[in-house]
Amino acid sequence: MAEIADILKKIVQQRSVRLTAARAEQTFTEPPGYAEVQTPANNRFLGALSERRGQAVIAEVKMGSPSLGSLVDRIEPLRQARMYANNGAAALSVVVEPDFFHGSYELLAACTEASGLPSIAKDFIVDPLQIQWARRAGASAVLLIAALYTRQELLQYARLARNHGLVPLIETHDLDDLAKLDEGAWELVGVNNRDLRTFRVDIANSQTLMPSFPAGAIKVSESGIHSREDLELLRGFGFDAYLIGEALLLAEDPATKLHEFCG
Numbered sequence: 001m002a003e004i005a006d007i008l009k010k011i012v013q014q015r016s017v018r019l020t021a022a023r024a025e026q027t028f029t030e031p032p033g034y035a036e037v038q039t040p041a042n043n044r045f046l047g048a049l050s051e052r053r054g055q056a057v058i059a060e061v062k063m064g065s066p067s068l069g070s071l072v073d074r075i076e077p078l079r080q081a082r083m084y085a086n087n088g089a090a091a092l093s094v095v096v097e098p099d100f101f102h103g104s105y106e107l108l109a110a111c112t113e114a115s116g117l118p119s120i121a122k123d124f125i126v127d128p129l130q131i132q133w134a135r136r137a138g139a140s141a142v143l144l145i146a147a148l149y150t151r152q153e154l155l156q157y158a159r160l161a162r163n164h165g166l167v168p169l170i171e172t173h174d175l176d177d178l179a180k181l182d183e184g185a186w187e188l189v190g191v192n193n194r195d196l197r198t199f200r201v202d203i204a205n206s207q208t209l210m211p212s213f214p215a216g217a218i219k220v221s222e223s224g225i226h227s228r229e230d231l232e233l234l235r236g237f238g239f240d241a242y243l244i245g246e247a248l249l250l251a252e253d254p255a256t257k258l259h260e261f262c263g
Contacts (some may be wrong), residue, residue, distance in 0.1 A: 006197040007066055012124050012148065014099045019127040043167045044118035045140035046187055048090045049218050053240045057231075057261050058120065058220070059084040060245030061111050062095035063102035067199045068246065070102055075249060077107060081115035084248075087255045088262035091141075092117040093243055096134075097124055109137040120169060124148065128160055135164040141188070142166045146177035147196070154180050169220060173205065178212045189213055190220035190243065203230060207237050228260050 049056045061077050061084075064070040077094075084092060094111050096103040105121070112119040120141035121134035126148065134142045142161050146154055154170070161168040169188040172178050173195060181189065191206045201224040213219055221234045222243040231242050244261060251257035 007199060008124075008147065008196040011097065011100050011196075012126055015097065015124045016126050018098065019129060023127070023129060043140055043165070045091055045120060046167045046218070048118050049188070049220075049241045052090045053218070054235055055263060056090040056241035057088065057258065058091045058093050058241055058243040059089035059248055059258060060093040060095065060122075060243060061107070062122075062245055062249065063107070064100075065095075065246075066100050068250075071249060072102055077111055078114040080249070080254065081111035081117070083255055084258065085115040085117050087258045089117060089258060090241070092119040093122055093245070094119055094139075095122040095245075096137075097122075105133045105137045108134070108139060112138040121166075125157060128157075131157070131161055131164055131166065134166060139166060141169055143171055144168045145171045145192075145196070146180050147173060149180070151180040151183065155184055158184070158186075171222065172209060175209065175212060178209060181214050186214045186217045188220060189217040190222050192222045193225075194223035203234070206234055206239065210237050210239070225261075228263065231261055 061080050063072050063075060081092060092111060092115050094108040095101045096105050096108050098104055108119060108121055118140040120143060121139040122143045123130050125144060131142055144154060144157050149157065158168040167187050169190055170181060170186055171190045171192050173192050191209050193203045193205045194201045203224040206221040218240045219238060220241045220243055221239045225231060225242050225244050226247045234242060248254050248257055
């Protein structure tokens with residue numbers, strides 16, 4: 001794995017501990033409605049973003065974070081997921097990491113089924129088992145955080161995801177991350193405006209990295225998007241889709257807020 005630090009390092013270390021135990025116990029049960037195998041040509045997540053290119057909102061369910069603390073008592077995840085589907089979201093993101101974000105793959109399966117939207121599993125992937133879990137939970141896409149991997153590891157995980165019918169969203173934060181994408185073809189590439197090493201957010205990071213994006217990839221801006229004005233600014237930079245979580249999860253009227261983002 002590539003060298004990482006601070007909060008991100010703690011998350012990955014704990015994820016590795018859980019994965020070691022999971023491999024020994026194999027406790028994950030396959031949910032009902034196991035998704036049919038997809039290919040890049042018919043991948044629902046990729047298709048949903050392509051259809052609304054420039055306006056596509058990926059709306060997120062997460063039950064907490066290191067910066068927010070627990071949202072378990074505030075968010076009704078299935079209701080939130082259905083609301084996203086009914087108010088213009090193109091796709092669904094579900095954070096599944098359990099210790100710092102209070103998620104699970106069972107949560108992903110339930111939210112995907114409740115919403116009917118194509119979904120992405122957001123995890124800190126350090127083991128191929130997590131890609132199998134995402135597949136079994138009905139996801140159409142999986143997040144790969146470039147900072148976690150060497151260039152070769154990133155290529156291997158992306159290939160494994162595709163072999164499971166999942167489109168990989170490659171999350172970058174800086175030019176070192178983007179330099180790992182100089183080989184291969186990439187369907188989805190994102191910029192996380194939040195530095196996972198410190199959790200500081202700067203939406204200008206998307207503008208800085210845009211000129212270095214791989215040609216042809218659908219471009220996703222993630223984190224720090226709080227208004228329609230933010231979305232239009234990013235669209236002007238050339239972004240195609242916007243992953244929005246906290247602005248929707250913390251809004252007094254999430255449905256109205258989502259309508260604002262979707263125009």
